[in-house]
Amino acid sequence: xxxxxxxxxxxxxxxxxxxxxxxxxxxxxxxxxxxxxxxxxxxxxxxxxxxxxxxxxxxxxxxxxxxxxxxxxxxxxxxxxxxxxxxxxxxxxxxxxxxxxxxxxxxxxxxxxxxxxxxxxxxxxxxxxxxxxxxxxxxxxxxxxxxxxxxxxxxxxxxxxxxxxxxxxxxxxxxxxxxxxxxxxxxxxxxxxxxxxxxxxxxxxxxxxxxxxxxxxxxxxxxxxxxxxxxxxxxxxxxxxxxxxxxxxxxxxxxxxxxxxxxxxxxxxxxxxxxxxxxxxxxxxxxxxxxxxxxxxxxxxxxxxxxxxxxxxxxxxxxxxxxxxxxxxxxxxxxxxxxxxxxxxxxxxxxxxxxxxxxxxxxxxxxxxxxxxxxxxxxxxxxxxxxxxxxxxxxxxxxxxxxxxxxxxxxxxxxxxxxxxxxxxxxxxxxxxxxxxxxxxxxxxxxxxxxxxxxxxxxxxxxxxxxxxxxxxxxxxxxxxxxxxxxxxxxxxxx
Amino acid sequence: xxxxxxxxxxxxxxxxxxxxxxxxxxxxxxxxxxxxxxxxxxxxxxxxxxxxxxxxxxxxxxxxxxxxxxxxxxxxxxxxxxxxxxxxxxxxxxxxxxxxxxxxxxxxxxxxxxxxxxxxxxxxxxxxxxxxxxxxxxxxxxxxxxxxxxxxxxxxxxxxxxxxxxxxxxxxxxxxxxxxxxxxxxxxxxxxxxxxxxxxxxxxxxxxxxxxxxxxxxxxxxxxxxxxxxxxxxxxxxxxxxxxxxxxxxxxxxxxxxxxxxxxxxxxxxxxxxxxxxxxxxxxxxxxxxxxxxxxxxxxxxxxxxxxxxxxxxxxxxxxxxxxxxxxxxxxxxxxxxxxxxxxxxxxxxxxxxxxxxxxxxxxxxxxxxxxxxxxxxxxxxxxxxxxxxxxxxxxxxxxxxxxxxxxxxxxxxxxxxxxxxxxxxxxxxxxxxxxxxxxxxxxxxxxxxxxxxxxxxxxxxxxxxxxxxxxxxxxxxxxxx
Numbered sequence: 001x002x003x004x005x006x007x008x009x010x011x012x013x014x015x016x017x018x019x020x021x022x023x024x025x026x027x028x029x030x031x032x033x034x035x036x037x038x039x040x041x042x043x044x045x046x047x048x049x050x051x052x053x054x055x056x057x058x059x060x061x062x063x064x065x066x067x068x069x070x071x072x073x074x075x076x077x078x079x080x081x082x083x084x085x086x087x088x089x090x091x092x093x094x095x096x097x098x099x100x101x102x103x104x105x106x107x108x109x110x111x112x113x114x115x116x117x118x119x120x121x122x123x124x125x126x127x128x129x130x131x132x133x134x135x136x137x138x139x140x141x142x143x144x145x146x147x148x149x150x151x152x153x154x155x156x157x158x159x160x161x162x163x164x165x166x167x168x169x170x171x172x173x174x175x176x177x178x179x180x181x182x183x184x185x186x187x188x189x190x191x192x193x194x195x196x197x198x199x200x201x202x203x204x205x206x207x208x209x210x211x212x213x214x215x216x217x218x219x220x221x222x223x224x225x226x227x228x229x230x231x232x233x234x235x236x237x238x239x240x241x242x243x244x245x246x247x248x249x250x251x252x253x254x255x256x257x258x259x260x261x262x263x264x265x266x267x268x269x270x271x272x273x274x275x276x277x278x279x280x281x282x283x284x285x286x287x288x289x290x291x292x293x294x295x296x297x298x299x300x301x302x303x304x305x306x307x308x309x310x311x312x313x314x315x316x317x318x319x320x321x322x323x324x325x326x327x328x329x330x331x332x333x334x335x336x337x338x339x340x341x342x343x344x345x346x347x348x349x350x351x352x353x354x355x356x357x358x359x360x361x362x363x364x365x366x367x368x369x370x371x372x373x374x375x376x377x378x379x380x381x382x383x384x385x386x387x388x389x390x391x392x393x394x395x396x397x398x399x400x401x402x403x404x405x406x407x408x409x410x411x412x413x414x415x416x417x418x419x420x421x422x423x424x425x426x427x428x429x430x431x432x433x434x435x436x437x438x439x440x441x442x443x444x445x446x447x448x449x450x451x452x453x454x455x456x457x458x459x460x461x462x463x464x465x466x467x468x469x470x471x472x473x474x475x476x477x478x479x480x481x482x483x484x485x486x487x488x489x490x491x492x493x494x495x
Numbered sequence: 496x497x498x499x500x501x502x503x504x505x506x507x508x509x510x511x512x513x514x515x516x517x518x519x520x521x522x523x524x525x526x527x528x529x530x531x532x533x534x535x536x537x538x539x540x541x542x543x544x545x546x547x548x549x550x551x552x553x554x555x556x557x558x559x560x561x562x563x564x565x566x567x568x569x570x571x572x573x574x575x576x577x578x579x580x581x582x583x584x585x586x587x588x589x590x591x592x593x594x595x596x597x598x599x600x601x602x603x604x605x606x607x608x609x610x611x612x613x614x615x616x617x618x619x620x621x622x623x624x625x626x627x628x629x630x631x632x633x634x635x636x637x638x639x640x641x642x643x644x645x646x647x648x649x650x651x652x653x654x655x656x657x658x659x660x661x662x663x664x665x666x667x668x669x670x671x672x673x674x675x676x677x678x679x680x681x682x683x684x685x686x687x688x689x690x691x692x693x694x695x696x697x698x699x700x701x702x703x704x705x706x707x708x709x710x711x712x713x714x715x716x717x718x719x720x721x722x723x724x725x726x727x728x729x730x731x732x733x734x735x736x737x738x739x740x741x742x743x744x745x746x747x748x749x750x751x752x753x754x755x756x757x758x759x760x761x762x763x764x765x766x767x768x769x770x771x772x773x774x775x776x777x778x779x780x781x782x783x784x785x786x787x788x789x790x791x792x793x794x795x796x797x798x799x800x801x802x803x804x805x806x807x808x809x810x811x812x813x814x815x816x817x818x819x820x821x822x823x824x825x826x827x828x829x830x831x832x833x834x835x836x837x838x839x840x841x842x843x844x845x846x847x848x849x850x851x852x853x854x855x856x857x858x859x860x861x862x863x864x865x866x867x868x869x870x871x872x873x874x875x876x877x878x879x880x881x882x883x884x885x886x887x888x889x890x891x892x893x894x895x896x897x898x899x900x901x902x903x904x905x906x907x908x909x910x911x912x913x914x915x916x917x918x919x920x921x922x923x924x925x926x927x928x929x930x931x932x933x934x935x936x937x938x939x940x941x942x943x944x945x946x947x948x949x950x951x952x953x954x955x956x957x958x959x960x961x962x963x964x965x966x967x968x969x970x971x972x973x974x975x976x977x
Contacts, residue, residue: 082550095549102543104550207550214779242552243781321779324584327593328547332646343588343644370584370774379776 003028004170004491008073008227011173015062015072022058022072022116026051029074029118032491033171040489042156042166044079044137045087046119054116061114070234071114076172078163079120080127081107081218082207086117090209091125091135094329094336094354104207105239106176106218113234121175122162125356126326127183127211130428132161133415134358142191142412143169143487147453150488154412154454157187157428163221164191170491174222174231178208180215181314182408182432185444188221189407189457192446192485194474195221196228199464200439201246204239210325212318213244215436225445225475229253232467248465256468257475261295264473267302267400272431274308274409280450281406288404288447288458291480292473300400304392309385310434311426316369316382317437322359323366329354361422390438393461402469403461405431407444411454435461443470447481455485498666500704500731502738507704509734510711511664512624513726515677517656517687518631518695519562525630525654526553526596533693537647545652547591552780555580559654560784562686563603563628564794566656569684569801570623572607574791578627580781584774589633589646597657599775602627603784609660609680610803611672612821621673622661631655656687662701662711667727674698674723679802683827691722698726700754702733704741712737713747717754717761729754733761805830813842822850828864835871840878848874852892856899869898877905889962890914918965920972923956926964927972930955941977949973 003025006014014020030048037043051074058072082088082100089095103111111117124134132140132155140161142154156165160177164187167175177184179197188195196219203218210216220231233254238247268289273282293299331337331350338353340346355363369378396403408428418424435442441464444457458477462470486492500507524531527544544551567574579601582594604626612618633651637644658677664670678689678696689696698721703714717733720726732754737747751770752761800808802824809820809830823833823846837845853874857867877894880886886894886909897908909915917923930952931938941948956969 088549090549098549100549102548102550205550206552209549210780212779241554243554244779320776324582324594324774324776327584327586328549328591330586330588330593332588333546333591334548344586347586367774370776372772372774375774375776 002170002492004032005486006173007224008070008173008222008230009224011073012069012071012230016067022055022062023052025072026055026074026116026118028491029170029172032169033119036169036171036489036491040141040143040165040169040171041138042122042140042162042169042171043076043119044089044091044122044135044162047086047117048119050086051116051118058114058116068112068114069230070110073115073173074118075110075115075231076119076121076163076166076175077107077117078123078160078176078178080123080178080209081176082209083107083117083120086120088120088209089137090127091123091137092354092356092359093136094350096136096336098335100207102207105204105241106208106235108207109234109237110176110231115234118172121160121166121172124159124161125359126209126322127159127178127180127216128322128358128362129158130182130186130425131155131413131415131418132158132187133419134158134356136356139415140165141415141489143489144192144412144454145488153415155190155415157190157408157412159183159187160195160221161187164188164193164195167191167193167221167223168487169489174220174227176218176235177221178211178216178218179432179436180211180217180318181436182429184219184221185432185442185457185459186408186428188444189446189455190412192455192457192483192487193221193223194225194228194443194445194478195219196232196443196467196470197436197441198232198236198467199246199441201244202236202441202465202467204237204242204245206239206241210321212321213325214321215318225471225478226254226257228443229257229471246465251468253467253471256471259468259472261292261297261473261476264297264402264469265300265400266292266297266473267300267396267403269302269304269307269396269403269405271304271307272405274430276409276427277406278410278450280411281409281456284447284450284456285404285406285458288477291477292404295476295480297473302396302400302403304389304396304434306385306388306392307434310389310437311430313382313385313389314429314433314437315365315426316378317386319362319366320370320379321366323363323370326355326359326363358422386437389434393435393438393440397463401463402473404473405459405461407431407457407459411450411452411456431459435459440464441467441470443474445474445477445481446483447477448483449485455483498668500734500738502742504742505706507734507738508707509665509730510662510703510705510714511670511730512662512701513660513664513670513673514699514701515658515674516697516699517566517658517681517689519559519628519654519656520686520688521556521558521562521654523556524652525556525559525628527652529652531653533695535649537645537649540649541651545591545648547593553596553778555781555784556654559628560603560786561794562654563626563656564786564791565684565798566658566681566686567604567607567626568791568795568798569680569686570604570607570609570626570658572623572626573605574786575601575603575605576786576788576791577601578603578784580778580784581775582778585771587632587635588644589635589648589651591633591648591651595630595632596778596781597629598627601783609673609676611669611676613668613672619669621663621669624659624661626656626658629655629657662703667730670700670730671723671727674726676802679825683799683802685799694721697721700726700729700733702730702737703747704734704737712741713749715747715749715761716751718751718764720754725754725756728756728759729761732759736761799827813837813846815843815846819846819850826864832864832867832871836875836878838875840875841882844881845878848878852895860899868902869895873898873904880905880909884918884965885909885915887916887962887966889957890916914963916965917960917963918968920968923960923964923968923972926956926959927969927976930959931976938977949977952977
């Protein structure tokens with residue numbers, strides 16, 4: 001099997017068994033990036049030289065039997081994580097030349113455990129988008145193609161579209177993502193990979209460029225549930241530099257993979273049978289229910305009555321926070337600057353040139369909902385609804401252990417679709433936003449292909465800090481589905 | 496008693512509330528590990544958090560929280576066990592993140608009170624509305640270059656306490672007394688150095704005027720006044736301006752103004768219409784601040800004795816007048832000095848020497864109690880020589896001046912100059928006889944009923960003995976002979 005088709009678990013075993021070296025493993029990926037990135041645009045900044053150097057250090061560690069869990073494993077890093085000495089853009093013009101003199105906690109944890117970074121992956125500008133078409137560095141192409149249509153370029157989902165496309169196409173064994181309203185799970189579903197958004201507070205936000213602080217959460221994206229468990233093991237943990245990170249033990253996630261589901265109660269929320277849910281996804285959902293039943297789960301109908309307010313609430317809370325979080329990009333201390341005759345003129349010119357239309361739209365929405373006279377009607381009300389959404393989940397989890405839903409209402413769509421009306425685009429996140437609003441952990445697992453040959457994902461939502469149950473149920477779905485499909489564009493045989 | 500201003504249409508009363516920004520004494524800033532110390536080359540006390548770099552997050556400094564709680568306790572205020580940090584959003588070059596983290600809706604300290612004492616002895620209580628923690632901004636420098644402004648972020652993120660008073664202040668004098676008292680409390684607590692020149696304490700002054708018995712009229716806020724004297728001037732100037740506006744048939748607009756001490760006037764900075772919309776909302780990077788009552792209790796137990804308590808104790812314990820007690824507790828160091836002098840001695844005499852001769856000498860030489868040339872032990876030593884009759888009060892003055900100059904102990908000076916008091920009755924009797932003999936006419940007058948002349952005889956005898964005679968023995972001897 002090609003080195004770019006291996007799972008992290010198999011590659012780690014192969015490295016230890018000296019079946020191949022870390023340099024060979026990493027070079028297979030950097031070569032694939034060279035070959036395919038011009039087309040997919042999954043990476044903004046490939047870092048082949050540094051990766052190969054790190055790989056040779058990894059080989060030295062392996063030779064001395066000093067390998068760490070991720071030693072020699074090539075990973076893609078969403079370009080929202082600050083990486084010491086490596087340009088970090090947030091896919092925005094305003095940071096197009098920004099080189100942080102510090103490392104995010106999540107990437108520092110991965111480096112500590114031996115991971116090799118092969119590049120910074122593309123995303124929607126400041127993680128704002130659901131199709132990876134708002135990047136200042138151009139859109140990312142989904143490596144999957146509709147049956148019999150090699151021409152139409154599909155979107156990879158967003159905002160972690162570069163990470164999803166890279167992992168799907170074999171340009172990385174795994175990648176970091178961040179998820180604010182579905183930015184890990186929806187692209188994972190669109191690209192046929194596994195994506196896990198941990199509980200809010202599980203991974204440190206220190207050094208990750210903020211979009212909406214009360215929602216942002218880093219998580220792993222990989223080609224198997226076990227690989228997500230391995231990556232999360234390294235990424236998770238308390239960080240005193242993030243006051244919202246939670247000081248509780250990190251369990252052995254890999255041990256949860258393959259765990260028996262006997263007696264597990266799985267909730268099926270009625271409200272997710274929403275309008276616009278495609279028949280093929282409805283069918284995949286039903287199939288997922290059957291598989292879990294067969295694995296020994298008890299299926300329970302539940303209700304999350306405030307689900308329908310999730311999206312509207314999200315589009316008040318997230319823009320409100322972003323309007324404040326992005327105020328620091330003013331051209332003064334770092335980032336791009338467009339001069340002006342006065343301070344205000346400089347701000348205006350800098351931010352007009354620096355931010356794309358979607359970012360500007362969200363800053364304006366957020367500024368509006370926080371302004372005097374509107375705060376109570378929008379922001380305050382949204383916070384109240386948010387607590388009702390959280391209560392829906394809390395009450396459900398008194399009856400069930402995990403929820404099963406579709407990840408997105410449709411499979412991947414074509415570039416250029418859904419761009420006339422921003423609300424159409426926002427509707428892609430309808431199933432992922434509620435868990436984000438509630439801070440619950442959630443994971444998307446690929447379960448099959450739809451009528452047009454595109455991957456479909458199902459979402460599992462768990463109790464706070466119970467990522468283990470997600471991994472256990474996710475691996476059951478993975479085993480039952482036997483999802484071995486690969487996208488049309490991939491590293492294997494690309495050279 | 497009450498302060499009023501006379502206008503054309505009658506008598507006006509002024510209403511003042513103060514918002515004091517007090518810089519917290521702490522090693523590091525409110526949300527970062529950078530040094531909070533004053534001075535330093537520009538931009539040398541700046542962390543990536545202070546400079547608002549991407550992905551940087553605030554982490555609350557618990558020492559600053561302790562300082563805020565101590566201050567709240569010192570203001571006899573309610574401590575809110577749960578408080579919250581909000582973001583106050585506005586763009587400015589010296590505000591790196593584009594928002595100031597402040598406690599807008601849920602401050603850590605609620606209502607309290609400060610007791611002030613006026614020059615006529617009146618005691619008033621000024622209500623405290625709240626105290627909250629917030630970050631300071633950096634400093635913009637517009638005078639370094641003709642075309643560019645420079646930014647120094649050393650101060651950006653330093654912890655401030657904003658202490659808001661009720662509109663209970665009714666005169667410039669009360670405003671001055673309030674600020675002095677607040678500064679005294681902060682210094683006792685060690686939570687703010689109260690140094691207005693360095694900007695570690697600044698005041699925003701809210702002023703309105705009204706006729707007696709009226710509800711409040713529109714107020715103006717005078718921003719960033721940086722001395723007590725200026726606060727007092729600004730109030731008077733602004734109240735006078737407002738009275739003119741009202742009496743000319745106009746309306747006072749609610750606005751922010753600046754006080755210009757060189758022209759002794761206030762000027763409009765921005766009107767209510769131009770006021771920023773700060774878009775306050777809870778900072779999602781920080782959890783609500785929850786403090787345990789047990790911790791508050793512990794901080795309260797460790798609190799130093801506060802000025803009002805100390806003053807009352809001095810009155811009680813040392814039997815000194817209220818005025819002297821107030822003067823002695825003005826600074827912790829003075830109070831400590833006094834207590835050391837008074838310990839085991841005549842406490843009233845000690846108070847007289849400290850508030851009289853010592854303060855006079857410090858004033859004259861431009862020194863503070865911290866660098867006094869006469870230590871408390873040295874002054875006490877001198878009082879001991881008076882108590883045991885080695886020197887009398889008159890000689891003591893001379894010894895004191897010598898101590899001031901040479902730093903020698905009182906005993907050494909008495910020894911060196913031979914100032915030991917004469918108690919030898921033979922010598923005194925001889926001097927008395929001599930003085931009476933030379934002033935036979937005065938003796939006649941005295942015996943004729945001119946009692947006042949007794950003091951003259953005492954003076955002459957003392958003079959004859961170079962001031963060293965024991966005054967009690969001299970009195971006795973004179974009485975006997977006369």
